[in-house]
Amino acid sequence: MHIPQEILEFGRLGLVFFHLLACCVAIGLVLKSDFTLVRSLLKPDAAADRAHMGEMDALQATVTRALAALWATGAAIVALDAVTTGGWQYFANPKIQAKIVMVSLLTLNGMVLHNLVLPSMKRVGSILNLSFSQTVLATFAGTVSGVSWLYAALLGVGRPLSWKYSLVELMAAYPALVAGGFLSMMALIALCKLRPATATAASLALEPVARLSACVDPRHRRSSANGAKARGRPRRLLADRPGGRA
Numbered sequence: 001m002h003i004p005q006e007i008l009e010f011g012r013l014g015l016v017f018f019h020l021l022a023c024c025v026a027i028g029l030v031l032k033s034d035f036t037l038v039r040s041l042l043k044p045d046a047a048a049d050r051a052h053m054g055e056m057d058a059l060q061a062t063v064t065r066a067l068a069a070l071w072a073t074g075a076a077i078v079a080l081d082a083v084t085t086g087g088w089q090y091f092a093n094p095k096i097q098a099k100i101v102m103v104s105l106l107t108l109n110g111m112v113l114h115n116l117v118l119p120s121m122k123r124v125g126s127i128l129n130l131s132f133s134q135t136v137l138a139t140f141a142g143t144v145s146g147v148s149w150l151y152a153a154l155l156g157v158g159r160p161l162s163w164k165y166s167l168v169e170l171m172a173a174y175p176a177l178v179a180g181g182f183l184s185m186m187a188l189i190a191l192c193k194l195r196p197a198t199a200t201a202a203s204l205a206l207e208p209v210a211r212l213s214a215c216v217d218p219r220h221r222r223s224s225a226n227g228a229k230a231r232g233r234p235r236r237l238l239a240d241r242p243g244g245r246a
Helices: 005-042 046-085 087-092 094-124 132-157 173-216 218-240
Strands: none
Touching: 005 046, 005 132, 005 173, 046 087, 046 094, 087 094, 094 132, 132 173
């Protein structure tokens, strides 16, 4: 059956449009969630943390739908291009291989987030309340999610990358970005966990100094002397009265 070339072109254009739309929706939601998390670490707010945790179910459902749409439209685009341009030889393109790798990583990482990370964070209310191993897993999975979505978007719009670089070359920056994001977030979380303890220790260390300064303050001595005079005055008044006893 012969399909006119115009129909194939417009059909592919529609698939690419919905493919990019699903990617944009997912990236926007993931970045919004990441920025909210960083802001809550820099400016702790229990009410904001509870609100963020309450939004996680809706965010997760939307990102899951966007990922499913990405798989469906991407598979349709790849199948259409393979049929019209060169069969299985189409899959030899390293950029296509890199995109498949990225979407597969997103799918596996999404399962980790859904089954392990999000339930733990909902129980404790904040990433600062997780154990060390849970914090490492949550931070790594979150970093992989953010970097993978952005990397997939870059590969999607990087038409000049086709057939020019090997799969290893195309993926060379990915581990460095994940490692940099992971280490940065772990450092930020560690600083935020130390902040309350540091503030408490500083207040305890300054308390004896405050007491000492209050004792040696001339105003404090004057107020103490005035208080002593006030307490001694009724006894003198009683002694000055006729028949009074000292």
